């Protein structure tokens with residue numbers, strides 16, 4: 668299958684693995700890229716630019732296919748060393764960066780000058796248009812279904828994707844709720860040039876997370892996620908667990924008086940405990956509604972091969988037969 672996204676990134680299949688905190692290590696990124704998709708290392712999971720430098724080198728030892736790095740621009744006061752991370756990216760010859768969070772404009776000139784292609788993740792059409800206007804090469808349009816931060820507009824992909832198609836000239840991938848061949852074909856029909864998956868890629872053999880995390884996704888249904896931190900306008904879709912319930916109780920009781928400090932126990936620094944130690948109730952962690960569509964733990968290659976084979980069948984058999 669050839670789309671504007673496969674051409675832009677030089678990949679075989681129009682399938683991207685989105686950056687994921689404490690999931691997007693070298694092992695997963697390499698496995699996705701070796702399977703013909705685009706694997707992405709999560710920049711900020713590496714504590715320093717030097718750590719990112721090592722992680723990219725580790726990944727390059729595992730694949731000679733294109734690999735990207737995610738840079739999430741956080742709404743924090745004490746900013747991470749973004750120039751240092753960007754230097755590690757450029758020095759290692761990485762040519763694809765997925766940006767997310769705040770407007771990437773301040774850092775775009777450095778990336779563009781080094782010939783890096785930038786795909787910015789957006790949860791609204793207006794942000795996607797802005798990304799196009801400031802010079803991003805592509806966007807990842809993240810619908811309300813998505814795991815992680817869906818923004819505050821709550822527009823699901825059935826409306827968000829065709830609206831993005833109406834406004835954008837640059838290519839875009841559909842993100843949020845994507846799991847299989849049906850998702851891919853639907854996304855293409857709605858105007859996207861490929862898909863970006865998060866949650867689905869956690870439940871793969873190569874994802875370097877504790878088995879408990881994979882089992883939690885396998886056993887979760889589409890009704891098992893919750894939105895937390897909405898009162899702080901930093902909404903996150905997480906898997907329902909004891910920590911999510913505790914956090915939601917605090918939100919209900921404190922109302923507009925809620926501050927980030929009130930929920931530190933549930934959100935701050937919890938990812939290593941969950942993703943690496945498998946302590947599943949110890950905090951909240953991002954997970955998409957798409958967990959309801961995850962029924963197995965394949966290798967990345969099995970997953971991508973299946974998606975592409977079944978997509979062909981849907982297009983050639985199911986859809987063509989309807990004409």
Ligand code: FMN
Pocket residue numbers: 684685686687688690709737739766767768788809812813814815816842843844845863864865866867952953954955956957
């Ligand atoms: N997106 C980022 O841009 N930066 C992150 O650090 C990040 N961490 C994530 C951690 C987890 C556990 C999950 C599930 C998602 C995370 N995301 C992050 C969002 C994903 O890259 C992707 O956009 C999202 O998962 C798509 O929705 P889906 O889960 O329905 O596939």
